[in-house]
Amino acid sequence: MPSHHLPAELLLDHAAGTLDPALAVLVEGHIALCRQCRAEAGGFMAVGGALLDTIEPVAMSDGALDRLMARIDAGDGGWESYRRPEGTVVSGPADPLIDVLPPALRPLGRRSLARAPWRRLVPGVKVLDLDVPTGGRGSAQILRVDAGKGVPRHTHLGNEYTLVLSGAFNDHAGRFARGDLQITDPSVKHKPIAEPGETCMVLAVTDAPLRLTGALGFIQRSLGY
Amino acid sequence: MQSPDNNEREVLADWVEAVAETGDRAAFARLFAYLAPRLKAFLRRLGSNDATAEELVQEVMLTVWRKAASFDRRQSSVSTWVYTIARNRRIDLIRRESKPALDPEEPLLQPAAPVAADTVADEARRDAALRAAISTLPPEQLDLLQLGFFEGKSHVEIAELRKLPLGTVKSRMRLAFSRLRRAMESYQ
């Protein structure tokens, strides 16, 4: 059971359907790994249902039901019918990432691995760009940090959301293990270190790209990170 | 508007089950009469024009007809189930608009499945507790909750729209959330 959870604002935006796609992936990832937030997400959806009951109705145009029944009689499948059936396997290279992703995110993982390989960020840290649109100038990546290694000290222009998929890391804010969600605002300069013994993989989404600070900043720039 | 009491909740669920089991058109017509004008109002508040809102209502109600068998009255109310369908349809549309070149089969375009209710012992009672909490929210908190849900407004946008300091919007939202969370807590 994770100990760092989704704040209510993200649960509301999730239920309202207003999260940008990258953040939606992160929220779905936490919900898949956290029973408590899964229950709360269901509760916020029920708030949506309750608000729908209390909204002032607006009359449909004449004949709306007849037109719908005509579509049904004509066998119209609607928008649901051109979606990929659930469980369809998207092929892609085998990778330890797939095993640590919640099942709902595996197609995204496979697609991302098929599009571009892992890149080395600094010794002991690899990064994979996720194939998902990000809000504005944000980013959505998987970081794979070898046991005992750290992500260089960095800040970001926007908020950074980190979901642990495997292993654990520690930083100034405490210990974060599988399923834990860390949110850091732009004022925070932090240096997460993976715990010894196990590779730490995290899903990291930023509102705006992160910036390495200090001497390593030039490496970031030369790597085009 | 009053929200449906427990009895109405069961009646709506009976209608969906009648559609699932026997393709009952009369039951579907009653569902349409209840749900379609509410969905239309919801979609209008989200900024759709009248014609687009009606088209989307038709899509959502078509899904209600086709997917009626997947409704489980132990997991959610009909209103919540239909709200989730409308939400997913909206996500689907926005993602298509933002990246029109996408393959329609792109898995990205498939909003996640509704959250599994593996976690709630008594959904009907939690739903009732939530509705009671919503009905006793101070009007200024309910207003912000509706803006967040129905118009997808961020805190900053709400602050501008209501001419309130951002801090006030945030603290009212926090108060509303904590009341809702307290109402849910005992049932999960």
Ligand SMILES: [Zn+2]
């Ligand atoms: Zn959680």
